[in-house]
Amino acid sequence: MKKMLLSGMALLAVSMAAPASAADLAAKPYVKAPPPVVAPIYDWTGFYIGANGGWGQSDNCVDFVTLAGTVASGCRDRSGGVVGGQIGYRWQTNQFVFGLEAQGDWADLSNTRVSLLNPALSTTVKTDGIGLFTAQLGWAWNASLLYVKGGAAVTSNRLDVFNNLTGVGLVSASNTRWGGTAGVGWEYGFAPNWSVGVEYDHLWMGHDDRTFAGAGIIAPGGVTLLGGRITQDVDMVTVRFNYRFGGWGTARY
Numbered sequence: 542m543k544k545m546l547l548s549g550m551a552l553l554a555v556s557m558a559a560p561a562s563a564a565d566l567a568a569k570p571y572v573k574a575p576p577p578v579v580a581p582i583y584d585w586t587g588f589y590i591g592a593n594g595g596w597g598q599s600d601n602c603v604d605f606v607t608l609a610g611t612v613a614s615g616c617r618d619r620s621g622g623v624v625g626g627q628i629g630y631r632w633q634t635n636q637f638v639f640g641l642e643a644q645g646d647w648a649d650l651s652n653t654r655v656s657l658l659n660p661a662l663s664t665t666v667k668t669d670g671i672g673l674f675t676a677q678l679g680w681a682w683n684a685s686l687l688y689v690k691g692g693a694a695v696t697s698n699r700l701d702v703f704n705n706l707t708g709v710g711l712v713s714a715s716n717t718r719w720g721g722t723a724g725v726g727w728e729y730g731f732a733p734n735w736s737v738g739v740e741y742d743h744l745w746m747g748h749d750d751r752t753f754a755g756a757g758i759i760a761p762g763g764v765t766l767l768g769g770r771i772t773q774d775v776d777m778v779t780v781r782f783n784y785r786f787g788g789w790g791t792a793r794y
Contacts, residue, residue: 582683583681583683583684583730584633585631585632585633585638585679585681585686585730585785586631586632586633586787587630587631587785587786587787588628588629588630588785588786588787589628589629589630589631589736589783589784589785589786590626590627590628590783590784591626591627591628591781591782591783591784592624592625592626592627592781592782593623593624593625593626593627593644593646593740593779593780593781593782594622594623594624594625594779594780595622595623595624595777595778595779595780596620596621596622596623596777596778596779597620597621597622597623597646597648597650597668597671597775597776597777597778598618598619598620598650598775598776598777599618599619599620599650599666599668599696599773599774599775600616600617600618600773600774600775601616601617601618601619601652601666601771601772601773602616602771602772602773603616603656603664603666603700603770603771604770604771604772605656606750606770616772617652617654617666618652619650619651619652619666619668620650621648621649621650621651622648622649623646623647623648623649623650623671623777623779624646624647625644625645625646625647625671626644626645627642627643627644627645627781627783628642628643629641629642629643629677630642631677631679633681636680636681636682637678637679637680637681638677638678638679638680638681638686638688639676639677639678639679640676640677640678640679640688640690641675641676641677642673642674642675642676642677642690643672643673643674644672644673644674644675645670645671645672645673646670646671646672646777646779647669647670648668648669648670648671648696649669650667650668650669650775651665651666651667651668652665652666652667653665655705656702660705661704661705661706662702662703662704662705662711663702663703663705664700664701664702665699665700665701665703666698666699666700666771667698667699668696668697668698668773668775669697669698669699670696670697671694671695671696671697671744671775671777672694672695672696673692673693673694673722673742673744674692674693674694674695675690675691675692675693675722675724676690676691676692677689677690678690684729684730684731684736685727685728685729685730686727686728686729686730686736686738687725687726687727688725688726688727688728689723689724689725689726690722690723690724690725690726690742691721691722691723691724692721692722693719693720693721693722694719694720694721694722694742694744694745694746694775695717695718695719695720696717696718696720696744696746696773696775697715697716697717698715698716698717698718698771698773699713699714699715699716700713700714700715700771701713716749716771718746718747718749718771718773719746720744720745720746720747720773721744721745722742722743722744722745723742723743724740724741724742724743724777725740725741726738726739726740726741726781727739727740728781728783734784734785734786734787735782735783735784735785736782736783736785737780737781737782737783738780738781738783739778739779739780739781740777740778740779740781741776741777741778742775742776742777742779743774743775743776743777744773744774744775744776744777745774746772746773746774746775747772747773748770748771748772748773749770749771749773750770
């Protein structure tokens with residue numbers, strides 16, 4: 542009986558001590574979950590420089606100024622390659638991207654045709670340089686940018702008139718002409734600082750009156766050439782590569 546009483550008291554002591562021991566255990570440490578990884582958003586803000594190349598087409602009409610008045614000599618398209626570079630600056634606000642850019646291209650747009658004024662004559666019209674000074678307005682979807690542009694354009698041109706029979710040049714005129722331009726483009730940032738795109742531009746160059754060097758020369762058929770008027774429009778399609786200075790960054794949305 543005494544043993545049973547001692548055993549019961551021991552079991553009671555153990556059962557009372559167990560909760561206390563559990564209460565004395567250290568609390569399980571709290572581990573904070575790592576923050577979610579946020580993909581960087583492409584930022585188009587910054588200075589950039591790049592290169593471009595592609596195709597151009599110039600539509601030219603030539604009118605001759607003679608003693609009898611201004612006479613049409615004919616119109617013709619001429620196409621060829623263009624290659625050059627551009628430099629500019631863009632800044633982004635929300636999804637809107639604004640920019641300013643200067644672009645210069647060497648061109649090989651040349652065509653020779655028999656004159657409608659006098660079949661004994663031929664004219665060669667060549668554009669060997671194109672410049673664009675434009676403002677841009679774009680809409681960005683992260684690393685993809687669609688934009689329109691517009692501003693001033695300048696072309697370097699030369700007109701030569703020669704005798705078809707002898708091949709001798711009769712008169713010539715070189716000029717730099719200013720006009721307007723508008724275009725549209727798409728660009729994609731394939732790396733933090735690099736982008737590639739394609740762009741179309743149309744140039745309205747109007748007309749330009751020139752007095753020929755050696756004016757007053759009598760061409761075959763007795764036509765006296767005093768000067769000329771050239772009307773010109775240009776279309777360009779180019780592929781562009783740009784390098785933007787600065788890091789990947791995060792656009793402000």
